[in-house]
Amino acid sequence: MTVVGYRRPAPGINPDNNSSAYASTRARAPRHPAIRIEHTLSEITGPHFETGGASAIDLTRGARGEALGERIIVTGRVLDDDGRAIAGALIETWQANAAGRYAHESDQHDAPLDPNFAGAGRIISDSDGAYRLVTIKPGAYPWRNHPNAWRPQHIHFSVFGTGFAARLITQMYFPGDPLLAIDPIFQSVADPDARARLVAALQMDVTVAEYALGYRFDIVLRGRDATPPQE
Amino acid sequence: MKTKLTSSQTVGPFFAPLLRGDLSQMVSAETRGERVVIEGRVLDGNGDPVPDAMIEIWQANAEGRYDHPEDMQEKRLDPAFHGFGRVGTNARGEFTIHTIVPGAVPAQSAQSQAIWQAPHLNLIVFARGLLTRLVTRIYFPGEIANDSDPVLCAVPAGRRATLIAKDIERLAADKAASRRLCFDIVLQGANETVFFDV
Numbered sequence: 001m002t003v004v005g006y007r008r009p010a011p012g013i014n015p016d017n018n019s020s021a022y023a024s025t026r027a028r029a030p031r032h033p034a035i036r037i038e039h040t041l042s043e044i045t046g047p048h049f050e051t052g053g054a055s056a057i058d059l060t061r062g063a064r065g066e067a068l069g070e071r072i073i074v075t076g077r078v079l080d081d082d083g084r085a086i087a088g089a090l091i092e093t094w095q096a097n098a099a100g101r102y103a104h105e106s107d108q109h110d111a112p113l114d115p116n117f118a119g120a121g122r123i124i125s126d127s128d129g130a131y132r133l134v135t136i137k138p139g140a141y142p143w144r145n146h147p148n149a150w151r152p153q154h155i156h157f158s159v160f161g162t163g164f165a166a167r168l169i170t171q172m173y174f175p176g177d178p179l180l181a182i183d184p185i186f187q188s189v190a191d192p193d194a195r196a197r198l199v200a201a202l203q204m205d206v207t208v209a210e211y212a213l214g215y216r217f218d219i220v221l222r223g224r225d226a227t228p229p230q231e
Numbered sequence: 232m233k234t235k236l237t238s239s240q241t242v243g244p245f246f247a248p249l250l251r252g253d254l255s256q257m258v259s260a261e262t263r264g265e266r267v268v269i270e271g272r273v274l275d276g277n278g279d280p281v282p283d284a285m286i287e288i289w290q291a292n293a294e295g296r297y298d299h300p301e302d303m304q305e306k307r308l309d310p311a312f313h314g315f316g317r318v319g320t321n322a323r324g325e326f327t328i329h330t331i332v333p334g335a336v337p338a339q340s341a342q343s344q345a346i347w348q349a350p351h352l353n354l355i356v357f358a359r360g361l362l363t364r365l366v367t368r369i370y371f372p373g374e375i376a377n378d379s380d381p382v383l384c385a386v387p388a389g390r391r392a393t394l395i396a397k398d399i400e401r402l403a404a405d406k407a408a409s410r411r412l413c414f415d416i417v418l419q420g421a422n423e424t425v426f427f428d429v
């Protein structure tokens with residue numbers, strides 16, 4: 001069986017796990033280089049999830065009322081690096097609330113929880129690869145990486161494409177955030193153009209008048225040189 | 232390539248919403264194949280448990296077929312087995328996977344005759360402190376096919392054992408229970424698990 005593997009990311013796109021400015025890497029990053037293997041059926045296949053799931057969700061409507069904070073719209077497409085839409089991709093998001101607090105038992109930040117905002121979403125991209133998330137703009141929050149360390153505002157994204165080799169977890173940031181310049185996680189991406197692609201773009205054609213600012217965030221997964229012939 | 236890739240970032244510590252629904256149980260009563268319970272720990276370079284790791288599993292069914300349109304082997308799909316699992320570590324760094332032993336799957340091969348891969352689970356490890364996901368495999372002890380598996384053979388002989396689970400002795404009273412295996416994931420250090428660049 002001849003397998004057409006996924007293209008390899010260019011250097012500088014994915015962070016080196018040995019990035020000591022991010023303190024948690026120091027005892028967790030492997031010291032041996034990863035061993036390169038050619039892709040087999042094991043790497044090019046991967047799980048699929050329910051089709052027909054919602055491609056547009058709204059996290060701002062809590063059980064007892066509207067979530068607090070600045071309502072925003074985040075929309076985009078899941079694509080491969082040939083620009084082809086990936087339909088039926090599972091996108092999972094999670095984030096802090098407007099005060100910078102996660103609805104998570106181990107988040108110790110002394111900022112209020114919002115009973116109307118859980119901050120976690122599950123979306124299936126539509127036939128055009130598109131998704132749409134209505135949420136609250138997350139607050140910055142402190143962390144213990146170094147004295148007086150603060151994470152820039154961000155939304156976590158987990159995405160499944162068509163093969164396990166293309167599996168991606170990332171974070172989406174906001175334009176103009178001054179914390180980006182000093183965030184060791186964002187700065188772990190060596191290629192400045194790749195860093196810029198993690199920053200959503202404010203778009204007036206996504207923005208809904210009298211309702212919410214709109215941001216565009218496309219997620220581009222690894223593609224392949226050709227799809228294999230049907231045997 | 233027309234568009235440019237999105238970079239990886241760490242999963243961070245607050246991914247609990249991803250663990251909703253118990254995906255550590257990959258089998259149901261109807262699933263075909265030999266049951267196996269894989270228990271392990273994720274350890275860091277100091278030997279300390281990693282209490283906030285997430286492991287994803289992808290594997291073929293008992294006949295060695297992936298539930299994916301590009302696996303066109305003439306083997307049966309199992310409607311009671313998809314092959315995806317996801318599990319978080321607990322405060323002691325421990326995880327447990329309930330699955331079946333997969334069948335052998337073909338390797339990349341330019342020749343017409345197939346070269347087979349030994350039965351294995353494909354794993355991805357995410358955690359705070361990992362900016363880019365780690366990819367590894369779990370192989371099964373006592374499989375003759377391990378000796379000729381092209382991926383295992385690409386690993387220096389001295390490190391191959393990190394990829395092969397170990398049998399856990401079953402209590403005499405427990406003979407009817409599932410086969411139990413142990414597979415620790417050592418992120419860093421002397422006994423570091425082999426990770427793959429895929």
Ligand SMILES: [Fe+2]
Pocket residue numbers: 096151154156243245
């Ligand atoms: Fe976060």
